[in-house]
Amino acid sequence: MKRFFALAALAVALTCGSAQAQNKTIKIGVLSDMSSLYAAIGGPGSVVAAKMAVEDSGVEKKGLKVEILSADHQNKPDIGASIVRHWIDVDHVDAVADTPTSSVALAVNQVVKEKNKVFLISGAGSSDLTGKACSPNSVHWTYDTWALAHGTGKAIVESGKKTWFFLTADYAFGHALERDTAAVVKANGGKVLGTVNVPFPATDFSSFLLQAQASKAQVIGLANAGGDTINAIKQAHEFGIVKGGQSLAGLLVFVTDVHSLGLETSQGLLFTTAYYWDRNDASRNFGKRFAKQHNGAMPTMVQAGVYSSVLAYLKTVAAMGGKADDGKAVMDKMKSKPIDDPLFGKVTIRQDGRAIHDMYLVEVKKPSESKGAWDYLNIRATIPAKEAFRPLNEGGCPLVKG
Amino acid sequence: MFEIFGIPSTALFGQLLIGLINGSFYALLSLGLAVIFGMLNIINFAHGALYMLGAFTAFLLLHYAGVDYWWALVIVPIVVGIVGVVIERLLLQWLYKLDHLYGLLLTFGLALIIEGMFRNFFGASGRPYQIPELLRGGQNLGFMFLPNYRAWVVFFSAVVCFSTWFLIERTSLGATLRAATENPTLVRAFGINVPRMIMLTYGFGAALAALAGVMAAPIYNVSPQMGSDIIIVVFAVVVIGGMGSILGAVLTGFGLGIIEGLTKVFFPEASNTVVFVIMAIVLLVKPAGLFGRRG
Structure with a gap:
């Protein structure tokens, strides 16, 4: 009998405990x-x-x-x-x-x-x-991809570089980024000369870079992220893409990517970010x-x-x-x-x-400008909150009424 | 200029050459795997981790000791080779009598541990490694721009592959080694220290992986997962070539590089699966692989 009460008491204590924890x-x-x-x-x-x-x-x-x-x-x-x-x-x-x-x-x-x-x-x-x-x-x-496309894409097209070729990571994000950027390029009078869907994730971009080079586009848009972007930029540098007069647009670049590439390889790269520590x-x-x-x-x-x-x-x-x-x-x-x-x-x-x-258009510093580790970016422009994101009525979200 | 299936021939030649370059990495890595499997009967899943270890050792030497690429080509394989010897002495030597599966599981676990350690210390996005001064720039071949460094990769790995094949298939040292795997007791009776030989073979295989790592550092992202990204393809190469066949590993490595390169032009979306499709077909038609000895 004693044992029964002890068990019952324990059970009650346990239920109380978990109920409290849940709240x-x-x-x-x-x-x-x-x-x-x-x-x-x-x-x-x-x-x-x-x-x-x-x-x-x-x-x-x-x-x-x-x-x-x-x-x-x-x-x-x-x-x-x-x-x-x-x-x-x-x-x-x-x-x-x-x-x-x-x-x-x-x-x-x-x-x-x-x-x-x-x-x-x-x-x-x-x-x-x-x-x-x-x-x-x-x-x-x-x-989001719209903000990146408009931040980076627009700035580049407005600087006079009108023809684009995309290296697109072959999944939802890459396609969304390419679609959003291509729309910006076209809306600002530019032209998309070609696209190649790169399996995700990829190590070797040389083949795809060669196709981009052959397209003679002024800008090679990298619709990818993380390790893919790092490999693509590193190899583009190797194949003399930028020296040959084409420029790279990193559509989604993070400060850790710059750290990994080193300033020597990534200097001058323009991209859009929501936060920079400095x-x-x-x-x-x-x-x-x-x-x-x-x-x-x-x-x-x-x-x-x-x-x-x-x-x-x-x-x-x-x-x-x-x-x-x-x-x-x-x-x-x-x-x-x-x-x-x-x-x-x-x-x-x-x-x-x-x-x-607000979002920020940033440019990677030259090695000579950097004062030390993680001193990597210059903020070129602030994109005000109102312009930085897709207008509410253009997204096709069913929650938006009217 | 003429066209093949709607692709200008110049572009196609460029892609063939690129394929050959990637093939050199496959060849170099699968060579080490084939040596280890052929001689030790161990399916070395830690091969990718050793390759990554090679790239990272080169990075560490450059950034903390100022040792340049050329010295790294010599030092790194020795260092990682020693790591390989230690692994063999401490762990692998107990597994030779057991099923293949044990070696596979052990090396797979090792790979995860090594990769995890590097991810913890260096983060996942990797570190920079510059192309050595001497090999910067490139040649305009008319149909494509060939970076000097890539030309060097093809040349050097072809030399390494040929030397390894020659060492194992055509010298008396190689003959002893092959004999030691076929019949260790008999070879021991001739007064040859078989365990030491096996240990050095694993070290040699590890050194080959590290060498590939050093060669990859300037062009691929030096990151903890660089090994696991490439190792599955390399395994497919070894299976297609025939487990344990050295010549098979090398030829298949270069061949698949080219096929993959072509896929990247005609149907880029499939370029990371084409190797496995070929593997499936080869296994159906010739289960021992294209150059397999055992059938």
């Missing part, structure tokens, strides 16, 4: 490429950024517990989707963050919507995430704190975006008294008023889930 612990899952070509862009660094956001949000002082989980989606949509299902169903995760690789993000986007949680997208680029695949449960925080005091401060915890590497815009989106999410949840179960309600609240972010400045989230903020 008070906010769980955020950082889903990223932890080990392959995008791991330096998001990856373990995104986990560091998310943890910094928890620290800086101060919600733990208000009695909310936050737990950060992480997993490797291996750039495979099926793996990503099943991790997220498990996270939500079994681990009671409230929000998923980062998720580079658009094909994976598109799959996860569906799952999160179906389960009514929150998806804080930073790493993925396809503008479809706020276009035809938009969701009331997602925010696309950092950048822009102002707040960004420098964040960059240095981050680098201390991440083997000295400065954050990419994706990692900065994970930080800011998690920060905004936690503040919103705290303002709602810790109720994170209804993802759509949290998202609506996040959209309700502009957010003052330490890294991205004034951020507003639109109906379609697009976060609107």
Whole structure:
């Protein structure tokens, strides 16, 4: 009899415990490429950024517990989707963050919507995430293919380089980036001479570069990212593409790519970014704190975006008294008023889930201009928030009315 | 200028040459694999990691010790060769009597550990390595621009492949080695230290992988996953050529490089699968591989 009471008491204690834990612990899952070509862009660094956001949000002082989980989606949509299902169903995760690789993000986007949680997208680029695949449960925080195409593409076409040839990574992101950039090129009086779909990921670009060279296009647009971009730029340098009078347009380049290429090879490259550590005091401060915890590497815009989106999410949840179960309600609240972010400045989230903020057109420094490690970029222009992203009515998002 | 299937012939020649260059890497890597499998009966999944180790050692030597590319070509294979010897002594030597699968699993695990360690220290996006001064620039061949460095890669790997083949198939040292794998007890009876021979063979295979790594450093991204990116294709090359056949590995390496190069012109989307399609066909028609000895 005694034993029965003891067991019953234990059972009651356990249920109380888990019920409490469910109410008070906010769980955020950082889903990223932890080990392959995008791991330096998001990856373990995104986990560091998310943890910094928890620290800086101060919600733990208000009695909310936050737990950060992480997993490797291996750039495979099926793996990503099943991790997220498990996270939500079994681990009671409230929000998923980062998720580079658009094909994976598109799959996860569906799952999160179906389960009514929150998806804080930073790493993925396809503008479809706020276009035809938009969701009331997602925010696309950092950048998208439209913003990159318009930031970089427009600047280059306006400088007089009108004919383009694309090397496109053969999956959702590459195609979206190529489509968006080609549209900008054509709208500004340029011409696309050809495209080659490069299997993803690729090591050797020489064949494709040769085709690009033969096309005699003025600009070779690299509609790829991460390791692919690095290999393509490195080999273009080797084949004397730039010396031969053609220029390269890196449509998605991260500061870690420049670090990996070295300034000698990458100097003069123009690209668009949402964050550069050496822009102002707040960004420098964040960059240095981050680098201390991440083997000295400065954050990419994706990692900065994970930080800011998690920060905004936690503040919103705290303002709602810790109720994170209804993802759509949290998202609506996040959209309700502009957010003052330490890294991205004034951020507003639109109906379609697009976060609107300034973007920057940057150029890679010459080796002689750089004062040391990670001193890589000059900011050429600020693209104001209003012009940086696709107008709300052009994306084809079903959530946008009128 | 004439056209072949709508592609200008000049472009086609360029692509053939590029294919040959990529083929040299396949040949060099599959050569090491074939030597190790032929002599030790170990399916060396750590080969990609050793290749990466070679590239990274070259990077470390350059950036921390100021040792240039040419010295790296000599030093790196020795260093990684020693690493190979250590691996063989500590781990592999216990597995020769067991099923192939154990060696495969052990080397696969090793590859994951080595790769993970480098990713932890250097991050996933890799490090820069410049082309050596002497080989910068290139030649305009009329139909394409050939970087000097790539020409060097084709030349040097052809020399290495031929020398290795000659060493194993045509010298008395090679003959002893082959005999030692066929019948270790008998060879031992002649007073030859067989375990030491096997150990050095694994070291030699590791050194070949490292050499390929040094040669790849200036043109491919020196990153922790560079080995796993290429190793699967290289395995396909070895299977097509016939496991353990040295000549087969070399010829198939160059041949597949060319076929892959052509696919990149006619149907680029399939260029990373064409090797496996060929592998499937070869396995159906000739299960021992094109040059396989055992059938």
